Amino acid sequence: MTLLDALKYIKTTQLDKVIIETVSLVLKNIVERVWKVPWKVVNILEEIWKLMQRKTLVISHIFREWNKLADYLANLALEKGTIQVNCFQELESQGNRIVTSDKLVVPYLRIRQCRK
Structure with missing residues (x-):
């Protein structure tokens, strides 16, 4: 949900190139379609993917x-x-x-x- 909120905020800005850093490797791999999406969050992921199409986004994993x-x-x-x-x-x-x-x-x- 935090990623979705961040993407909604980015949509309201003039930012075109954005790097999002996360400590969640699970989140990164699911969003990048490397890992299978849990059925409970399919709707949220579809909205995330839709918002990601409009910007140049890089999702990066960082250690906590x-x-x-x-x-x-x-x-x-x-x-x-x-x-x-x-x-x-x-x-x-x-x-x-x-x-x-x-x-x-x-x-x-x-x-x-x-x-x-």
Whole structure:
């Protein structure tokens, strides 16, 4: 539903070339028709595909760590209900730490053990 809302918003703008980043590989692969569409969301996907035809869109998968601030804000909204943040100074301390880490270009490392 968030992707559908984003596409509806994009439709109202003058933006022609848009990159949408998602932490959901499932969403990306379903929208790109790589994976089969679950029957429960066929109607939503049909509307998404229709909106995507009018713009040059790229859907990109990113790891959650690379979108840490958005993940933090989404979880905060789930916890507190509706939130509104107009500037970074209004964020709680955890949000400020994330912004500061991003400003300092502190790398996020994803380390996995190799399987033999």
